[in-house]
Amino acid sequence: MVSRRLVLGAAATTLTAGAAGAIGYRAWRDREPAAPPAQDSQGRLLWRNWSGIEHAYPAQRLAPASEDELAALLRTAVAPVRPVGAGHSFTGLATTDGALVSFDAMTGLAGHDADARRATVWSGTRLSDLGPALAEIDQEMPNLPDINKQSLAGALATGTHGTGRLSPALHGGVASFRIALADGEIKTCSPRENAELYHAALVGLGAFGLVTQIELQNQALTRVLKRSWVADLEQTLESWPELQRAHRNIEFYAVPFTDMAVIISCDPTDRPVLPRGPDEDTSGLMLLKGLRDWLGLAPQARRAAAGLAFGGAEPTEAVDEAWKMLSNERPVRFNEMEYHVPIEAQVPALREVIAAIEKHRSDVFFPIEARTVQQDEAWLSPFYRRDSGSIAVHTYYKDDHEFLYELVEPILRRYDGRPHWGKLHSLRAADFASLYPRFAEAAALRREVDPNGLFMNAHLRKVFAGDET
Ligand SMILES: Cc1cc2nc3c(=O)[nH]c(=O)nc-3n(C[C@H](O)[C@H](O)[C@H](O)COP(=O)(O)OP(=O)(O)OC[C@H]3O[C@@H](n4cnc5c(N)ncnc54)[C@H](O)[C@@H]3O)c2cc1C
Numbered sequence: 001m002v003s004r005r006l007v008l009g010a011a012a013t014t015l016t017a018g019a020a021g022a023i024g025y026r027a028w029r030d031r032e033p034a035a036p037p038a039q040d041s042q043g044r045l046l047w048r049n050w051s052g053i054e055h056a057y058p059a060q061r062l063a064p065a066s067e068d069e070l071a072a073l074l075r076t077a078v079a080p081v082r083p084v085g086a087g088h089s090f091t092g093l094a095t096t097d098g099a100l101v102s103f104d105a106m107t108g109l110a111g112h113d114a115d116a117r118r119a120t121v122w123s124g125t126r127l128s129d130l131g132p133a134l135a136e137i138d139q140e141m142p143n144l145p146d147i148n149k150q151s152l153a154g155a156l157a158t159g160t161h162g163t164g165r166l167s168p169a170l171h172g173g174v175a176s177f178r179i180a181l182a183d184g185e186i187k188t189c190s191p192r193e194n195a196e197l198y199h200a201a202l203v204g205l206g207a208f209g210l211v212t213q214i215e216l217q218n219q220a221l222t223r224v225l226k227r228s229w230v231a232d233l234e235q236t237l238e239s240w241p242e243l244q245r246a247h248r249n250i251e252f253y254a255v256p257f258t259d260m261a262v263i264i265s266c267d268p269t270d271r272p273v274l275p276r277g278p279d280e281d282t283s284g285l286m287l288l289k290g291l292r293d294w295l296g297l298a299p300q301a302r303r304a305a306a307g308l309a310f311g312g313a314e315p316t317e318a319v320d321e322a323w324k325m326l327s328n329e330r331p332v333r334f335n336e337m338e339y340h341v342p343i344e345a346q347v348p349a350l351r352e353v354i355a356a357i358e359k360h361r362s363d364v365f366f367p368i369e370a371r372t373v374q375q376d377e378a379w380l381s382p383f384y385r386r387d388s389g390s391i392a393v394h395t396y397y398k399d400d401h402e403f404l405y406e407l408v409e410p411i412l413r414r415y416d417g418r419p420h421w422g423k424l425h426s427l428r429a430a431d432f433a434s435l436y437p438r439f440a441e442a443a444a445l446r447r448e449v450d451p452n453g454l455f456m457n458a459h460l461r462k463v464f465a466g467d468e469t
Contacts, residue, residue, distance in 0.1 A: 030293070030398060047100060050088045050149075051335050051397055058082075058100035065105040067212050071184040074210070077101070080457040083206040085154020086126065088147075089422035090335055092459035093158070093205055101210060103153060110213055112137050117218045118175060123153035123211045131323035139218035140323045143167040143249065146369075148327035153211045158422035159203045159382050161390070162326055163251040163371035165244040165343075169383055171202050172376045175217045179209040182454040186212065197449070200442040202378040205421055207460050208446055224248075225269040226276070226325045228262060229315035233354075236261040237347050244372055249326065253367030254350065255288065256357050257299060258306035262367065266325055276318040279329045285366070286332070289396065292365035299362065334366060337404040337424040338392035339417030340382040343372060346389025349415040353391060356407050366394035379438035382418040392423070429465040 036055045038046050044057035059078045064070035074081065077099035084094040084102055094100065103124025112119040117139050121130060127141075127148035134140055143162040150160060156177075161169035176190035179201055187209075189198035201208035236243070236252055243250055247265040254261050287309065295302035318325065341349050350370055357364050369392040373383050382388065393408050395401040405426050412419075418435050419425035433439045443464050450456070456464070 033398060044097075047084075047095075048087070049090065049094070050086070051090055051333050053090065053335055053397075053401075054092050054095055056095035056097060056100070058096050058098065060099040061102070062099055063102045063105045067178070067180065067186055070101075070106075070180050070210060070212060071186060073099075073101075074180060074182065074184045074454075077454075079452075079454050081210075081454050082457055083153070083157075083210045085124070085151030085157075086149050088150050088154070089158055090424050091422060092457065093422065095459065096457050103151060103210075103212075106212060109133050109137075112139070114138075117220065118215055119218055120213055120215045121152055123151065123177075123214055125152050126150065127152065127155060127327070134218060135221060135321060135323060138221055140221050140321065141170065141216060142173050142219050143170065144323065144326035145170070146328055147330050152214055153206075156202065156211070156214065157204055157206050159378075159380070159420065160422065161371070161373045161383070162249060163373070163390075164249040165372045165387070166374055167249060168374045168376045169203075169381065171378055171381065172374070173217050174202060174214055176215040177202070177211050178213040179204075179211050181209040182450040182452065190215075196441075196445060199377060199379045199438070200445045203380045203382075203421065205380070205460065205463065207455050207464065208449055209455070222268050222322045223270065223273070223319060224266045224322045224325050225271060226264070226266045226318045226320075227315055228264045230310050230313045231261050231263055233259050233261045236263060237351065240347055240370075251369060251371040253369050254354055255306070255310075255367045256354060256364055257291075257302050257362070258310065259303065260306065260310055266322065269319060271319045274317060274319040276320065276325070277316070279331075280316075281328060282331055288365040288367070292363065296362045299358070333397035334394040335397060335401040335404075335424060336392055336394045337401075337408055337412075338369075338390055338420040339409070339412035339415075339425075340373065340386075340388040340390050340420070341412060341415040341417045343387040343389045345415040346370065346372070346391065349389075349412060349417070350391050352411045353393065353408055356411060357393070360407060361403055363399055364393075364395065366396065368393050379442045380421070380436060382420060384436060384438070388418075390420075391417075392420075428462050432463065 040057040048055045062073055080096045080098045082094045082096040082100055084100055106122040107125040108122055110120040110122055119139055127150050145160050145162050156171045159169050178186055178188050180186045187194050233254055247267055249266040252261045252263045291302050291305055371390040373388045375383050375385050375387050404424055
């Protein structure tokens with residue numbers, strides 16, 4: 001996100017502020033959240049999601065190595081049966097005290113069509129493994145999310161996306177998929193075959209069945225120039241539509257309490273390869289935490305210190321194939337709420353979110369992420385027939401995240417926002433029914449293919465309530 005020079009400058013500033021004996025009101029709160037017991041009273045082992053806010057004690061942990069094995073185990077698995085990928089969702093989508101089904105033994109390329117630039121991929125494949133595997137056959141996915149640790153099926157199931165006005169979310173590139181239904185039957189779904197199930201289960205939350213294989217419509221490898229630069233926040237907000245038109249992939253992070261933004265773009269180029277340098281986002285982020293910790297109660301001083309630290313930062317550039325450029329390392333744990341609003345509402349909604357945070361939550365230091373996503377046709381896609389602007393608010397995993405529901409979510413809902421399925425939200429079936437024109441049909445089809453509610457856990461019952469199962 002920021003260059004080494006910037007980080008060093010900012011470190012000096014923070015040290016100075018600290019040495020001046022500024023307000024250390026946060027330090028005492030910097031404690032690890034309590035961890036749940038490693039096993040429950042019946043000796044079942046703990047499962048936790050990436051951020052640590054969700055946990056479960058599954059009775060069974062299954063990892064089928066083939067479709068046949070999967071179909072057989074579905075006949076005896078303990079309900080609720082929940083598929084899991086990398087556990088990077090923030091919501092309770094995968095939690096179960098029944099069977100947790102991992103696809104870690106169903107990974108890699110199952111085949112490809114060089115002429116059509118399509119690849120068939122086992123569903124448990126991590127995006128980080130998929131990039132190099134596709135590169136070997138001169139293919140890449142058209143876009144990627146901010147990290148690449150997710151499994152392919154897990155990413156698709158929640159509508160995972162990257163950024164770009166003309167770039168759909170990852171599921172926009174799915175030509176077909178195979179899914180094991182509750183009765184063990186495996187169906188192939190595409191816009192021509194089992195088309196309703198394709199549209200309903202493409203962003204399916206693991207609620208329709210267990211996806212085994214995905215056929216991706218890819219593209220030829222592209223070399224891109226990735227640029228990151230610091231800009232004035234107000235100017236960024238004003239020029240956002242223009243910036244979107246000028247770049248294939250562009251996003252920005254609005255840095256609260258600084259009046260600054262960090263902009264990141266990726267565009268095709270024929271410049272020679274210039275490899276990415278070491279990750280500097282993490283040190284930049286920890287620096288923002290330092291400013292929060294020491295100057296959180298003195299907003300003017302915090303703003304001034306941030307200005308000194310980040311103001312003169314030089315842009316960073318790197319050139320390489322897109323699959324190496326689009327995703328990043330995010331080692332600092334956080335919790336996150338992300339909503340997708342109609343694209344024209346993104347800037348006004350973001351302005352309100354920033355104002356509310358700066359007025360009420362001086363503890364927030366994570367930058368607020370703004371991206372764009374092209375509309376698509378999946379019934380439960382947050383981008384269903386709507387070009388969208390995403391707004392993502394992150395909180396450090398040691399900090400309170402309840403304010404996301406109280407302060408941030410009402411703003412995003414007023415702008416007709418649809419929540420990311422894998423990120424924090426408090427919505428229920430009635431809300432989804434009003435946000436998604438095809439929600440009722442999707443819920444009905446879900447009931448039809450899973451009449452006994454084999455895949456329903458507590459979280460999904462809230463999503464599909466009204467679903468009698
Ligand atoms: C650090 C971080 C960065 C992130 N960045 C982005 C980003 O840039 N853009 C974005 O949109 N999101 C982002 N996310 C959210 C993340 O992409 C989603 O939550 C995604 O679903 C996680 O994938 P996973 O493999 O961990 O799936 P899990 O969280 O394990 O599962 C997600 C869903 O997929 C289902 N599932 C898993 N496997 C299968 C299967 N074989 N068949 C059917 N259903 C299945 C699960 O049941 C569950 O409902 C980020 C999350 C983190 C923690």
